[in-house]
Amino acid sequence: MTKVSIIYWGLIRGFKFDSTYESHKKFIYDYLEQNNIEYDIYIVTNDVEYDDTNINKLKNVKKLLILNIDKIEDSQQFSSLKKNKFQKNLSQNLVKNLIVCYLNRKEIMKYVNKNSDIYISLDIGHEIENCSFLDSIEDIKNGICLTSSFGKARYINPRIFISNYNNMVIYNNTLTYFDKTINCTNPEHLLLDYLKSNNVQIKEVDTIKIHRIRSNGDILRDM
Numbered sequence: 348m349t350k351v352s353i354i355y356w357g358l359i360r361g362f363k364f365d366s367t368y369e370s371h372k373k374f375i376y377d378y379l380e381q382n383n384i385e386y387d388i389y390i391v392t393n394d395v396e397y398d399d400t401n402i403n404k405l406k407n408v409k410k411l412l413i414l415n416i417d418k419i420e421d422s423q424q425f426s427s428l429k430k431n432k433f434q435k436n437l438s439q440n441l442v443k444n445l446i447v448c449y450l451n452r453k454e455i456m457k458y459v460n461k462n463s464d465i466y467i468s469l470d471i472g473h474e475i476e477n478c479s480f481l482d483s484i485e486d487i488k489n490g491i492c493l494t495s496s497f498g499k500a501r502y503i504n505p506r507i508f509i510s511n512y513n514n515m516v517i518y519n520n521t522l523t524y525f526d527k528t529i530n531c532t533n534p535e536h537l538l539l540d541y542l543k544s545n546n547v548q549i550k551e552v553d554t555i556k557i558h559r560i561r562s563n564g565d566i567l568r569d570m
Contacts, residue, residue, distance in 0.1 A: 348383070348384070348385060349384045349385075349464045349465065349484065350384070350385050350386070350387075350460070350462070350463040350464050350465075351379060351384055351385070351386040351387075351463055351464065351465045351466070351467065352386070352387050352389065352459055352460050352463040352465070352466045352467070353375065353386055353387065353388045353389065353467045353469065354389050354391075354452070354455060354456075354459060354466060354467065354468045354469070354515070355388065355389065355390040355391070355392075355469055355470075355471040356390075356391050356392070356448065356451055356452050356455065356468070356469075356470060356471065357392065357448070357470035357471050357472050357473075357506075358392060358393065358395055358396055358397075358471075358472055359392050359396060359397050359398050359399075359402065359471060359472065360396040360398070360472050360560070360562045361471070361472030361473060361474065361559070361560030361561075361562075362398075362401055362402070362471045362472055363398035363400050363401060364401075364560060364564050365401065366474065366564075367401070367472070367473070367474045367560055368401035368404060370474045370475040370476070371475055373475075374475040374476075374477060374478040374479075375467070375475065375478055376406070378478065378479070378481075382481055384481075386407060387407050387408075387409045387460055387463070388405055388406075388407050388408045388409065389408075389409055389410045389455050389458055389459050390402070390408065390410070390411045390412065390455070390471065391412040391414065391451045391452065391454055391455035392412070392413055392414070392451070392471065393413065393414050393415070393416045393419070393447065393451070394413055394414070394415055394416060395416055396562060397413060409458065409460070410455065410458040410459075412451075412454060412455055412458075414451060414454065416447065419447055419450055419451075420443065420447075422450075424450065425446055425447075425450065428446045428449070428450075428522065429442055429446060431527060432446075432522060432525040432526065432527055433445075433525070433527055433531065434527050434528075434530065434531075437531065437532065438532075441532070441534075445522060445525075445531075445534060446522070449519070449521070449522040452468070452519045453519060456515075456516070456519060461512055463512065464484075464487075464488055464511070465480075465484065465487050465488070465509065465510075465511070466509070466510060466511065466512060466514075466515040467507070467508075467509050468507065468508040468509075468515060468518060468519075469506065469507050469508075469557075470506035470507070470557075472559070472560055473506055473507070473557040473558060473559055473560060474557065474558045474560050474566060475556070475557050476556040476557065476558060477554050477555060477556045478507075478554075478555055478556075478557075479554035479555070480493050480509050480552070480554065480555065482554075483550065483552070486550065487509060487510055487511060488511060489511075490510070490511055490513065490514060490547070490548060491510065491548045491549075491550050492508060492509065492510040492514050492518075492542065492547055492548065492549045492550065493508075493509040493510065493550050493552055493555060494507060494508060494509070494549060494550070494551060494552070494555065495507060495551070495552070495553075495555040495556055495557065496551045496552070496553055496556075503535055503538055503539045503542070503549065504535070504557075505534070505535055505538050506557060506559075507555060507557055509555070510547075514542075514547050517541075517542065517545045517547060518538075518542065518547075521534075521537070521538050521541050521542075524537060524540070524541035524544070525537060
């Protein structure tokens with residue numbers, strides 16, 4: 348039987364809205380259950396705007412990590428990455444978000460089942476318009492990465508990534524590719540370059556589409 352690991356990361360804020368939770372239920376959990384596919388859920392987030400209203404509705408949660416943001420920023424690892432990977436003139440908020448995201452995903456991967464067939468990495472605060480991927484299941488098992496359409500900007504959407512375990516490890520290690528001599532004001536382009544440099548095959552599909560949710564519940568239909 349096919350097994351899926353769902354790896355959630357990012358701030359919970361958008362997931363507290365019932366419409367966001369219901370979109371995940373419809374397009375991921377129900378979709379998998381209707382096709383008799385087992386799944387586990389792993390969540391890593393921070394104690395910023397945390398709300399467990401809809402988290403408590405989830406089934407099959409194998410690990411939930413709520414990491415203290417101040418401890419992360421005070422850590423030696425955070426300081427080292429900030430010093431060695433980024434130019435000083437970059438937005439400090441961008442730098443912080445990239446490092447925290449990297450460290451969070453690195454931490455949750457310690458608990459993720461390595462024997463699943465498919466891995467879905469998803470920013471939990473996003474509403475899902477569609478997430479149909481089972482027609483590409485053999486492609487995924489064979490190492491192809493599915494992602495939503497690049498759109499006009501022609502860069503990969505870093506907030507959803509569906510592939511096998513090896514590619515998930517590569518995806519989560521993107522920050523190792525960054526260098527302070529490189530202008531990373533657009534990290535999505537660096538992610539795409541990094542994946543290609545590791546011979547990751549990327550397949551854009553129109554059947555995967557997500558939208559950012561602001562903390563007030565507004566939808567940004569840009570993905």
